[in-house]
Amino acid sequence: MSEALLKHVQELLNEEKWTRATLSNYSTNQFKELDQILKEAKEKRAYDEVKQLCDEHLGHTKNSIIALYLSGMIALSRQLIDDAALVSLITIFVDNHKWPIVKYLCERILDYGESKYALRMLAECYLNEENQEAVYGVWERLVKVDYEEADIAKDLAEYYEKQGKTEEAIDYYKKALHRYVNKKLFTNVREIWAKLLELCPEELDFFLHVQRKVAKNISEDKAALLLQELYQVYKQQKKIDTAIEILKIILTYDERDSLARKELVECVREKYAKHSQLEEYIKMSNLAQSWRNVHEAIADFEKHIAFDTGNFVFHRTWGVGRIAKVVGDEITIDFAKKRGHTMSLKMAVSALQTLAKDHIWVLKATQKKEKLHEKVKDDIAWTLKIIIRSFDNSCDMKRIKAELVPGILSAGEWTTWSTKARDILKSDPNFGVNPDKIDEYIVRERPISVEEKLFNQFKAERNFFDRLQTLRDFLAVGDTEPDSEYFSEMFNYFAGYLKSYTQVNEQVIASYLCVKDLVGRFPYLNTGLQFNFVELFEEIEDLPGLFNALKDSKLKEEFLHHIKLFIPNWADIYIQLFPYALSNSIITTLKKEGYEQKLVSMAAYIFENYRDLNNREAVVWLFKNVSQEDWFEKTGLSFEKQLITLIHILDLTYREIENHRETTENRKINKQVHTILFKDGVLDEFIDRVDTDTITRIYTLIDDVKDLDPALKMKLRNRILDKHPTFKFFGSEEKTVISRGLIVTSSKYQEKQRQLQHIMEVEVPANSKEIGFALSLGDLRENAEYKAAKEKQEILNATVAKLKDEIERAQIFDPSAVNTSRVSFGTVVVLHNESKGIEETYTILGPWESDPDNNIISYLSPFGGSILNRKVGEQFEFSINDTKIKYTVKSIKAADLK
Numbered sequence: 001m002s003e004a005l006l007k008h009v010q011e012l013l014n015e016e017k018w019t020r021a022t023l024s025n026y027s028t029n030q031f032k033e034l035d036q037i038l039k040e041a042k043e044k045r046a047y048d049e050v051k052q053l054c055d056e057h058l059g060h061t062k063n064s065i066i067a068l069y070l071s072g073m074i075a076l077s078r079q080l081i082d083d084a085a086l087v088s089l090i091t092i093f094v095d096n097h098k099w100p101i102v103k104y105l106c107e108r109i110l111d112y113g114e115s116k117y118a119l120r121m122l123a124e125c126y127l128n129e130e131n132q133e134a135v136y137g138v139w140e141r142l143v144k145v146d147y148e149e150a151d152i153a154k155d156l157a158e159y160y161e162k163q164g165k166t167e168e169a170i171d172y173y174k175k176a177l178h179r180y181v182n183k184k185l186f187t188n189v190r191e192i193w194a195k196l197l198e199l200c201p202e203e204l205d206f207f208l209h210v211q212r213k214v215a216k217n218i219s220e221d222k223a224a225l226l227l228q229e230l231y232q233v234y235k236q237q238k239k240i241d242t243a244i245e246i247l248k249i250i251l252t253y254d255e256r257d258s259l260a261r262k263e264l265v266e267c268v269r270e271k272y273a274k275h276s277q278l279e280e281y282i283k284m285s286n287l288a289q290s291w292r293n294v295h296e297a298i299a300d301f302e303k304h305i306a307f308d309t310g311n312f313v314f315h316r317t318w319g320v321g322r323i324a325k326v327v328g329d330e331i332t333i334d335f336a337k338k339r340g341h342t343m344s345l346k347m348a349v350s351a352l353q354t355l356a357k358d359h360i361w362v363l364k365a366t367q368k369k370e371k372l373h374e375k376v377k378d379d380i381a382w383t384l385k386i387i388i389r390s391f392d393n394s395c396d397m398k399r400i401k402a403e404l405v406p407g408i409l410s411a412g413e414w415t416t417w418s419t420k421a422r423d424i425l426k427s428d429p430n431f432g433v434n435p436d437k438i439d440e441y442i443v444r445e446r447p448i449s450v451e452e453k454l455f456n457q458f459k460a461e462r463n464f465f466d467r468l469q470t471l472r473d474f475l476a477v478g479d480t481e482p483d484s485e486y487f488s489e490m491f492n493y494f495a496g497y498l499k500s501y502t503q504v505n506e507q508v509i510a511s512y513l514c515v516k517d518l519v520g521r522f523p524y525l526n527t528g529l530q531f532n533f534v535e536l537f538e539e540i541e542d543l544p545g546l547f548n549a550l551k552d553s554k555l556k557e558e559f560l561h562h563i564k565l566f567i568p569n570w571a572d573i574y575i576q577l578f579p580y581a582l583s584n585s586i587i588t589t590l591k592k593e594g595y596e597q598k599l600v601s602m603a604a605y606i607f608e609n610y611r612d613l614n615n616r617e618a619v620v621w622l623f624k625n626v627s628q629e630d631w632f633e634k635t636g637l638s639f640e641k642q643l644i645t646l647i648h649i650l651d652l653t654y655r656e657i658e659n660h661r662e663t664t665e666n667r668k669i670n671k672q673v674h675t676i677l678f679k680d681g682v683l684d685e686f687i688d689r690v691d692t693d694t695i696t697r698i699y700t701l702i703d704d705v706k707d708l709d710p711a712l713k714m715k716l717r718n719r720i721l722d723k724h725p726t727f728k729f730f731g732s733e734e735k736t737v738i739s740r741g742l743i744v745t746s747s748k749y750q751e752k753q754r755q756l757q758h759i760m761e762v763e764v765p766a767n768s769k770e771i772g773f774a775l776s777l778g779d780l781r782e783n784a785e786y787k788a789a790k791e792k793q794e795i796l797n798a799t800v801a802k803l804k805d806e807i808e809r810a811q812i813f814d815p816s817a818v819n820t821s822r823v824s825f826g827t828v829v830v831l832h833n834e835s836k837g838i839e840e841t842y843t844i845l846g847p848w849e850s851d852p853d854n855n856i857i858s859y860l861s862p863f864g865g866s867i868l869n870r871k872v873g874e875q876f877e878f879s880i881n882d883t884k885i886k887y888t889v890k891s892i893k894a895a896d897l898k
Helices: 002-019 028-043 047-058 065-077 084-095 099-110 116-128 132-145 151-162 166-183 186-199 204-217 220-236 240-253 258-271 278-285 294-305 345-351 360-366 369-378 380-390 397-404 411-427 450-460 464-476 485-500 506-521 533-538 543-549 553-566 570-581 584-592 596-608 613-625 639-658 663-679 682-689 692-703 710-723 746-776 784-809 862-867
Strands: 312-315 319-327 330-335 341-344 353-355 431-434 437-443 742-744 810-812 827-833 838-845 856-858 875-880 883-894
Touching (some): 002 028, 028 047, 028 099, 065 084, 065 099, 099 116, 151 186, 186 204, 186 220, 204 220, 204 240, 220 240, 220 258, 240 258, 240 294, 258 278, 294 345, 341 345, 360 380, 369 411, 380 411, 397 411, 431 450, 450 464, 450 485, 485 506, 506 543, 506 553, 543 570, 553 584, 570 596, 570 613, 596 613, 596 639, 613 639, 682 710, 746 784, 746 810, 784 810
Parallel strands (some): 742 810, 838 856
Antiparallel strands (some): 312 319, 319 330, 431 437, 827 838
């Protein structure tokens, strides 16, 4: 059906060439006719053929209007980055001043999405028409997609300012300012900085953000000049705290700035005008003396200035206190248990920590516990602000918990409270992330937008892939296109990897996939980078290692997709990567594309080479996910062979865990195999339906796994005997092996857990209160209450440690798995004491259940160990205090463990 269309296009191209049609003959109508050809080509799915025809024509007739238009528009519809054909076409008509056609071509390009080139040329068209309103409309679109365009952003700002649209003007001034900073044009930066100080002086965070960029991109001296102007604004507004904050930043750039230092002293005098010791502390710290390092002087002054009547302090022994008076060099403090305590100011500065009136320690010391408990529960945001500000306005959740549990909230209350707290920290604009520590939060003096909050989080992140996820979160906010300076910086971070890489690693591949995806979604982001996946792929030295290092499932899937699209031998690479990817999409894709035999060979190879760490997990994956599929049967791997491989992997992982080899990975695989064989019942079902020869092979392998829980071996053994009562076990299979762990009964296990819980939730908090009260009594050397409480603390800690260790090692015994063919855990044995001629009955359990007075003995005790594994009729000797006693085993039965 497309032959007629292609013939028509060829005729048009030939006619254009033969008649040498002049540009004066062209109008928008001719291009509308070409649009009909494009429409027909799309309907007949002939885009590729038409483009190929036009590209061949351009090879010898490079200025063919028809070929340039058809080829360029098809490329545009396919979202190809190469727009050379349309650029050449527009240039031809611009040079000949055919502005209506230029306008039509630009609008057609923009039908497929924003284009910096098309928008610029469209603005030129409107300028030629003297349609200024339309020009501004196009400029608005251009500024959104061209992050380097600063002059037009400034023109738009001035335009809206004249119209009285202040918010719009501020927005465009900000864009222009950021872009001039990036271009390092300080004269322009300073001009717009001054304008924004007039329009929005209250946006302190914005100005501080810009000055940091100026310091980094241009120079610290230039940043200091801008800050001096900012300082004057806040000084005039009498916002002294902010003014001091700005002066401190100026002094970090130039500590010898005498004017800034002089201004700082003036601001300090104004802020602390009512302080009784102000001048003394200024003199003592040498804050006004140029010979002393300004930062040391500020730190010294701030330490001292907090010591004034009515202020709170903290001492590590006496707790929270309040300054009663300051007279000369002597300070008097009232602590809860030590009122009227005096010390020199010098000693106070070194020994005491000053606290704000709303510090969490002050609140805990001065407010009733019940009232504070209700406030903390009811007002989570308030509590977060109080605690975070209490610790230099930077605090993680661990610290917050330490302040609240158990003193104010119980452990149970904390679980619910902390969940709500995390949601508030994430969504409330009054909280942010510490730019230097990603896991710590800060309280904002001024609310922050979600975009800025995510940008700060992006900067604070140290992990590449965490930053990538933050960028995704940023794009998800508001569902809007990225036109902010924040996004520009994040995008450039990943684009930078592609511009400067020397070796292809996971960051380079991830950056390529990320940038390509964003450019595909927002074509105007393209910065001229030539993306070539094949070239990058050929430079990869360790493909499996790189794939593993892509710590992001979306990236891994996208990487596999690109391999299939661009790499000729993609199927072989899929086979190579499968043990690392364990992706169902690899299996599905290979099957769909007709590579079933490759799958069969791959599965057989993986099972054969299960000793390789990556192949072990692949064996488990294949068994769980595809072992029932038709293609897998062609591997010739019987179900028995698959089970045997899993048992070998179980044994191998146990041994490697014991030898501390790849412990984390081996534990994971061991747990997966253990679940399949025992928890999912696969082994039981197999045993039930196979003959005794097969059972012998399987059980022998299971019994050889020395670290496997003996209870599981006993349970399997009993299941075999139920099915085959005459089944004979040979060699070591007859001997019960006691686990290296601690075998316990279910009732004792629960009892020990309750005991641990009681100590942790009742006795430990009570002991902490006892220690706190004892500390409040002062003088630890003569403090009997303190010593007793500390001794009790040591006992509790030792008990908790012992219980935790035992509970961790404990293996709950299954009563249905008791083995009465020999003396073992959970059996009652009757012994004939040959020396005394009497019978003695003992129940064999563990150390938790041991009760010698009632003849319940531990299998770990000397006597229990000597009885263990004895059969009925067997004789043995046991020595007590050098006296040998001869015993004969009379009977063995299962103990009642209900």
